[in-house]
Amino acid sequence: MAVAAPYAEKTDEQQAITEMVRQFVDGEVIPIAEEYDHEDKFPEGVVEQMKELGLFGVMIPEEYGGMGLDLTTYAMIVEELSRGWISISGIVNTHFIGSYLLMKFGTDDQKDRFLPRMATGEIRAAFSLSEPGLGSDVQAISTRAKQDGDDWVINGTKMWVTNGLLSGVVFLLAKSDPDADPPYKGMTCFITIPPKIKKMGYKGVESTELVYEDYRCPAQNVLGGSEGVGNGFRYMMDALEVGRVNVAARGVGIAQRALELALRYSQERRTFGKPIAQHQAIQFKLADMATKVDAARLLTLRAARLKDAGQRSDLEAGMAKLFASEIGKEVVEDAFRIHGGYGYSKEYEIERLYRDAPLLLIGEGTSEIQRMVIGKKLLERHRV
Numbered sequence: 001m002a003v004a005a006p007y008a009e010k011t012d013e014q015q016a017i018t019e020m021v022r023q024f025v026d027g028e029v030i031p032i033a034e035e036y037d038h039e040d041k042f043p044e045g046v047v048e049q050m051k052e053l054g055l056f057g058v059m060i061p062e063e064y065g066g067m068g069l070d071l072t073t074y075a076m077i078v079e080e081l082s083r084g085w086i087s088i089s090g091i092v093n094t095h096f097i098g099s100y101l102l103m104k105f106g107t108d109d110q111k112d113r114f115l116p117r118m119a120t121g122e123i124r125a126a127f128s129l130s131e132p133g134l135g136s137d138v139q140a141i142s143t144r145a146k147q148d149g150d151d152w153v154i155n156g157t158k159m160w161v162t163n164g165l166l167s168g169v170v171f172l173l174a175k176s177d178p179d180a181d182p183p184y185k186g187m188t189c190f191i192t193i194p195p196k197i198k199k200m201g202y203k204g205v206e207s208t209e210l211v212y213e214d215y216r217c218p219a220q221n222v223l224g225g226s227e228g229v230g231n232g233f234r235y236m237m238d239a240l241e242v243g244r245v246n247v248a249a250r251g252v253g254i255a256q257r258a259l260e261l262a263l264r265y266s267q268e269r270r271t272f273g274k275p276i277a278q279h280q281a282i283q284f285k286l287a288d289m290a291t292k293v294d295a296a297r298l299l300t301l302r303a304a305r306l307k308d309a310g311q312r313s314d315l316e317a318g319m320a321k322l323f324a325s326e327i328g329k330e331v332v333e334d335a336f337r338i339h340g341g342y343g344y345s346k347e348y349e350i351e352r353l354y355r356d357a358p359l360l361l362i363g364e365g366t367s368e369i370q371r372m373v374i375g376k377k378l379l380e381r382h383r384v
Ligand SMILES: Cc1cc2nc3c(=O)[nH]c(=O)nc-3n(C[C@H](O)[C@H](O)[C@H](O)COP(=O)(O)OP(=O)(O)OC[C@H]3O[C@@H](n4cnc5c(N)ncnc54)[C@H](O)[C@@H]3O)c2cc1C
Pocket: 094, 127, 128, 129, 130, 133, 134, 135, 136, 137, 159, 160, 161, 162, 163, 207, 359, 362, 363, 364, 365, 366, 367, 368, 369
């Protein structure tokens, strides 16, 4: 449905790719999303098609078999995928963060070993910071890695590992020096193959608990090699910055879809002798929704473009993530209200969006954490 077509400047290549993804989403994702969501099924068929379209290697350089595109184009693609079903963009999300970590910090050997198979989607990546006892306070992690000959022995429990069950590789943060002061200087990122899973929970895309018990990780799988020891926290935080652009794009996508549904429903549903879209209260809602969607998209593209241009984008990525995830929830809620009682029915797509939108307020740093990041960066840039 071409209502409220997104405004954003696109190159011819970006136009062609986003159009292709939109057609794929309209034809293959939206028609199956309700069924797979309600039955908690992993969308294997859709993932196979995504592999064929090259969507697991969007930013991976061509020499490793990827498309070698920039963050801006990636954000545009993620918006389109999320417009269809955010679980689909969730399958790409941690994979993208893992490939970014390898591209930016991996040794040549690590790039050669993992990137070609990641570009095709043959192996997919998960990204693991959180533990049962913490999410925001990453420096408090308790998973330990102890060197033993050529291996590192890892013990600990990780929580909420999105794609953990079906991923081929997990980028895992562990404490390699528990006495380091400050603690972040004693953390290392390990490239692990998912260990035996003790518990799991899943809804389309799964988020699992992973238990590492005397798991042996060869030194060649320390991200960045010997230089990477003690630098894991810095690497992961760097990756979260691009991850924030990614989550912002997901917020824009889900909000865009909610707006489309509201525009359609409000012109079809009649009360008091006219379509509800002709009541001013509903029109005002639509006006606010469309304004928020466009503003969130522009913030997201600005953050992505700055990063692509090699400029600082920490503050801008935080703003985009904060705003787009918050308006994602608000716009979806307004569309839900516009649907009246039917918004509550599983027969209507808005019901799924209403359940999905709040996730974006949490992943890649909650809104409170974004505000802390934005506040800190603002003061750094405007020091008196
Ligand atoms: C579906 C799903 C998928 C996820 N996938 C992943 C994944 O793939 N990998 C991964 O590592 N993690 C993942 N997470 C975990 C996610 O990153 C954390 O849930 C998130 O960072 C918040 O951490 P927490 O849940 O421990 O909340 P807490 O950190 O305990 O925070 C609880 C509340 O306190 C607030 N708060 C915390 N500290 C402060 C402060 N200093 N000032 C003010 N307020 C504060 C928070 O904003 C929040 O409102 C996932 C979570 C979910 C729900």
